[in-house]
Amino acid sequence: MTTPRWLDDDQQRAWRAYLRMQGRLSAALNRQLQTASGLSLADYDVLVHLTDAPEGRLRPYELQRALDWEQSRLSHHLSRMQRRGLVERQECADDGRGAFVSLTATGREAITAAAPGHVETVRSLFFDILDPGQVDALRRLSTQVLARLDAADGE
Amino acid sequence: MTTPRWLDDDQQRAWRAYLRMQGRLSAALNRQLQTASGLSLADYDVLVHLTDAPEGRLRPYELQRALDWEQSRLSHHLSRMQRRGLVERQECADDGRGAFVSLTATGREAITAAAPGHVETVRSLFFDILDPGQVDALRRLSTQVLARLDAADGE
DNA sequence: CGATAGAAGATGATGCATCATGTATCTGCC
DNA sequence: GGCAGATACATGATGCATCATCTTCTATCG
Numbered sequence: 483m484t485t486p487r488w489l490d491d492d493q494q495r496a497w498r499a500y501l502r503m504q505g506r507l508s509a510a511l512n513r514q515l516q517t518a519s520g521l522s523l524a525d526y527d528v529l530v531h532l533t534d535a536p537e538g539r540l541r542p543y544e545l546q547r548a549l550d551w552e553q554s555r556l557s558h559h560l561s562r563m564q565r566r567g568l569v570e571r572q573e574c575a576d577d578g579r580g581a582f583v584s585l586t587a588t589g590r591e592a593i594t595a596a597a598p599g600h601v602e603t604v605r606s607l608f609f610d611i612l613d614p615g616q617v618d619a620l621r622r623l624s625t626q627v628l629a630r631l632d633a634a635d636g637e
Numbered sequence: 638m639t640t641p642r643w644l645d646d647d648q649q650r651a652w653r654a655y656l657r658m659q660g661r662l663s664a665a666l667n668r669q670l671q672t673a674s675g676l677s678l679a680d681y682d683v684l685v686h687l688t689d690a691p692e693g694r695l696r697p698y699e700l701q702r703a704l705d706w707e708q709s710r711l712s713h714h715l716s717r718m719q720r721r722g723l724v725e726r727q728e729c730a731d732d733g734r735g736a737f738v739s740l741t742a743t744g745r746e747a748i749t750a751a752a753p754g755h756v757e758t759v760r761s762l763f764f765d766i767l768d769p770g771q772v773d774a775l776r777r778l779s780t781q782v783l784a785r786l787d788a789a790d791g792e
Numbered sequence: 793c794g795a796t797a798g799a800a801g802a803t804g805a806t807g808c809a810t811c812a813t814g815t816a817t818c819t820g821c822c
Numbered sequence: 823g824g825c826a827g828a829t830a831c832a833t834g835a836t837g838c839a840t841c842a843t844c845t846t847c848t849a850t851c852g
Binding site for chain 1: 799800801802803809810
């Protein structure tokens with residue numbers, strides 16, 4: 483490696499602002515969810531995906547792909563959610579190795595109760611202060627970076 | 638609360654893309670740093686701030702404000718970094734409650750070794766695929782959201 | 793068939809983040 | 823001087839994220 487190419491000033495400023503923003507924003511969202519509903523952002527994501535699924539159940543590997551999580555993380559997380567009664571695991575008849583994760587009544591109530599406050603927080607901390615052009619720019623930027631990350635994984 | 642104002646389609650798309658991007662990007666950066674240098678992103682941030690400080694040392698509360706971390710998180714993190722020999726704690730003569738955290742030679746070597754690879758990864762996964770307008774847009778967006786978060790904390 | 797590679801998932805260990813709480817010190821005010 | 827807060831920092835408990843590894847089952851190739 484030769485002399486490294488450092489970031490220029492604009493890049494530095496942008497990068498630091500981004501890191502700071504993302505850290506504080508996710509902390510704020512987590513805190514709101516946690517105190518208002520006893521859920522973490524991660525719980526919320528799992529529940530959203532299960533809610534969207536037919537019959538409120540999915541194979542763990544589908545959930546994993548949908549969430550973009552590591553397999554082990556998902557497994558541990560489901561165990562904790564199961565212990566709290568938010569989801570339950572069922573056997574999968576088709577595939578002896580596999581399983582289903584399905585929403586319990588408790589889980590469904592939890593997300594129904596949590597969603598309005600969470601969405602309101604996201605709006606108030608984020609979308610309410612951005613104009614549509616900024617939102618679109620963010621979406622495009624995110625999509626580009628995701629494509630780059632996919633490419634990097636393949637390398 | 639009346640009927641909640643949900644996100645519209647554009648906002649949903651942008652929000653999901655952002656969450657996904659930020660999760661995967663920070664995972665990728667962490668992994669690179671960890672495998673290449675045995676440091677986490679958090680370690681890296683601490684070391685950067687100490688490196689920038691005169692004599693390579695700071696009061697923990699200064700570090701805390703600079704990093705925007707919770708006090709307890711910083712304290713625990715410093716304990717772990719101390720155990721690994723990256724930093725050391727010193728007494729503060731001026732203030733009996735207080736302390737200094739200072740970079741050790743090991744810590745300085747660690748960040749010197751880690752920095753080029755980390756910066757290169759940030760460039761290659763992020764800045765290399767964005768144009769200056771996007772970078773500026775991101776900085777502005779982040780700054781606005783940070784201001785909003787500050788305001789929310791004061792409420 | 794049987795052997796073997798690979799997929800689906802669980803688990804134990806470890807470091808990290810947060811909450812609640814504790815302790816020592818300092819500062820301002822009477 | 824002395825006491826009431828407030829400040830600086832540490833610590834124990836608990837849930838979370840990651841790594842390495844294990845088990846069980848499926849599929850495929852000979």
